[in-house]
Amino acid sequence: MTGSGELVLVVEHDPAVAELQRRCLTREGYRVEVEPDPSGAPDAAARLRPDAVVLDLSTAAQPVELYRRVVQALVTRPGSSGGRVVAVVGPLDPAVARGLGPHRVDRPFGPRALVQAVAVAMRRGSSDGTPELRAGALTLDTAARTCDADGADVALTATEFDLLRYLARNPGRVFTREQLLESVWGPGAGAGSRTVDVHIAQLRAKLGDASPIRTVRGVGYRLDP
Template sequence: MNTESGGLVLVVEHDPAVAELQRRYLAREGFEVETETDPSRAAAAVIRFRPDVVVLDLSTAPLPADLFRRVTDTARPAPVVAVTDPVDPGVARSLGEHHVTRPFGPRVLVGAVADALRRAGPGAPPGVLRAGPVSLDARGRTVTVADRSVALTVTEFDLLEFLMGNAGRVFTREQLLEAAWGPGAGAGSRTVDVHIAQLRAKLGEGSPIRTVRGVGYVLDSI
């Protein structure tokens, strides 16, 4: 993708005024933009919007590298542009290849987003995830197994999308709870088991979700 064809950008920025300014400049360049002003909910926002690139404010994060890893793992293969205050070069290198240091002009950010999308190349996320006979359209929020349409609840869809977007990785119930329900969710880990069981029943024999005894669940990429 490039600025001519646009793309969906998720702006995670703690200052609402700055987030709005970034949104305006990116929209002016042809991007579709969604914003999240609570960096702690960045991973949940990635699951909800499935952006083509994430602009991630790390300036207020207690553990910037930890937040960066969590968002990058969730967003993959979409690139993440890290936004920080001036940091040590060694720290900057740990925050990926796309990095913007405050203060910066809006056009610097637009350039960083465009560069991240260019480097992602044709492998940038198309909005459709597949695992065996299961196909998930993140933009249309639809799921099919072979030619059969499957009706999912909002939470079931978010949980399946997270697993399909991270195929081959084993997640604990606590990690899945945070990913699909968000940080601080009141639901217990047993809720994850119930939703996984419902997902498997709806997907039928084509379900690629596997239990890893003593750990949690993994979606096998077949």
């Protein structure tokens, strides 16, 4: 058996699929609770404090926002186990997929893929490696995908967060626009260098005086530690 009695919250709108998930995870030794309404996932996660959540995002109008709320419920609830989220998705735009963490299974999926994704999420213990990044007055929580600038919460889009996180993981290093496009937007994204400039400007406007992003003339951008 893979599990040792850990609690998995299955959030799934299709009763037949939810039952399949429940059976295969129970067979592997996990305890399973089912939430049939994806919009109720954050409340269920906060209430049950599971070790992992299998989250159906295939019908969500705002999948990144729902994912973020579930992660936030897990990491901020007093006494929370800090469980991980496995996103169950259909076809996704690459920009959306980057906002859903590393643990995903694509519909349709088999029991083996689901069990493996849950087991990997349990082992990693953190959806992003380093859970918190700091630069001056800026703090990024990479698990909850939240940003704090000089004590104030800052609402970022998925791409803005990914760009800021990438710079924060490489403080002091100068990146060209092309390098940032390759690393944040991904190969073949079709975006031009102007896209980077626009997102940097948006980040600076939102972060205000707390922004640690610097322009290196003739080269690109860096983030001061």
